Amino acid sequence: MIHSGTFTIDTPRLLLRRFEPYDLETMHKNWASVPSVQIEYGEPVYKEIEEAKVLLEKYISGYESDSFYRWAVIEKASGENIGQIAFCRVYEELRAAEIEYCIGTAFQGRGYAGEALSAVIENVFKRTDFRKLEAYHRAENTKSGRVLEKSAMHTTDNVERFRQQGLTPEGEICYCIERY
Template sequence: MPINKALTFETERLVCRPFEMTDAADMLRNWASDPDIQTEYGEPVYADMTQVRELLSMYIYPDGEKSHYRWAIIEKVSGENIGQIAFCKVWEDCSAAEIEYCIGKRFWGRGYAGEALSALIDYAFTNTPFEKLEAYHRAENAKSGRVLEKSCMHKTDTVQRFVSEGITPEGEVCYCIEKNNYLK
């Protein structure tokens, strides 16, 4: 299920493109160094440019066994990297992918996360063989919950991550959308 990770997709206000090393300063300033953002989606906090460049190297040159597809979220008006959106997990055997996203605090409340999510869902279902997209948030992460509630995704009992790990979600709110429902 190869996906051309070099493809860029856009919305009215955003460009979602592959990461570049030139994103480092914006990432550090806007989101990667913020514990409130990084902790909410289970990522470490990056304290300096060296750490962010190492992260970028993993994003730009992932090892062959990882199925990570990440896009920098660029605000068109400023040209800044304001966050990221990704298929953080891919299950080729069932044509499913899990979505994660983050947006820097200075850019909260503008609908950017939802806009990027909608664009990624459309991109995935019109350009990839994925049949199902999933996401989840911790119940206490109300901001992420609002993004998913407003999206075309619907609540579900569990997601493939938990099924694969043999875990019942506890404190996570799961969402999904199937390609056949999206394209109707």
């Protein structure tokens, strides 16, 4: 499989790039310590900045692999880390990946998640040989569903995460986009 690793993507309002040590303060402030973001995202709340530092170091060490895809979402206007977007699972044999993302509460409702997701989809399909990108959200998280739909993803019966576990989604809505 042809991998590119995490590369920089420039959009009109965002810079998507690798995480750097100096992201710690705004990452922690804007989303990693925010219960409503982390709980919806299915991740722990990093109350202490030292806890977030461990997470950040894990992200940064991941860049040693060209099959690691995790972007810091930087708002150009403020220069702050307002979220992240990543491939939480890569299925090399299928040339597929599962996308996850989060945007800090103070920055939601501005179209940032859709802008980041659309840019990642477009650029990953140009630079790699991924054939399919998947995502899912809890049924009650309708905002995430709108982001996925606006990014040209469409609903599908299942995603690889559940297939490999012999499960069918219960309370999750699955999406995908395929390279044509």
